Amino acid sequence: xxxxxxxxxxxxxxxxxxxxxxxxxxxxxxxxxxxxxxxxxxxxxxxxxxxxxxxxxxxxxxxxxxxxxxxxxxxxxxxxxxxxxxxxx
Numbered sequence: 833x834x835x836x837x838x839x840x841x842x843x844x845x846x847x848x849x850x851x852x853x854x855x856x857x858x859x860x861x862x863x864x865x866x867x868x869x870x871x872x873x874x875x876x877x878x879x880x881x882x883x884x885x886x887x888x889x890x891x892x893x894x895x896x897x898x899x900x901x902x903x904x905x906x907x908x909x910x911x912x913x914x915x916x917x918x919x920x921x
Contacts, residue, residue, distance in 0.1 A: 841884050841899055851884035851899065871912040879903045
């Protein structure tokens with residue numbers, strides 16, 4: 833296991849705590865699809881870039897708490913012709 837760098841983070845507004853940076857070694861990111869009422873189909877996913885394990889905090893099952901550094905990606909998969917901008921061609 834690589835060494836984890838200790839850092840201070842704002843875990844909740846106004847609460848600074850120590851944490852340990854944890855790198856992402858592997859990921860599998862699935863796309864979610866959303867059909868809007870106007871007929872447009874959006875595809876989206878969240879990529880976790882990094883994580884910080886928060887020292888001294890656990891969830892109700894005893895698992896460590898993490899703060900995530902994430903990047904959202906949203907694309908328009910398709911949209912109805914009636915909504916598309918007309919080009920000068």
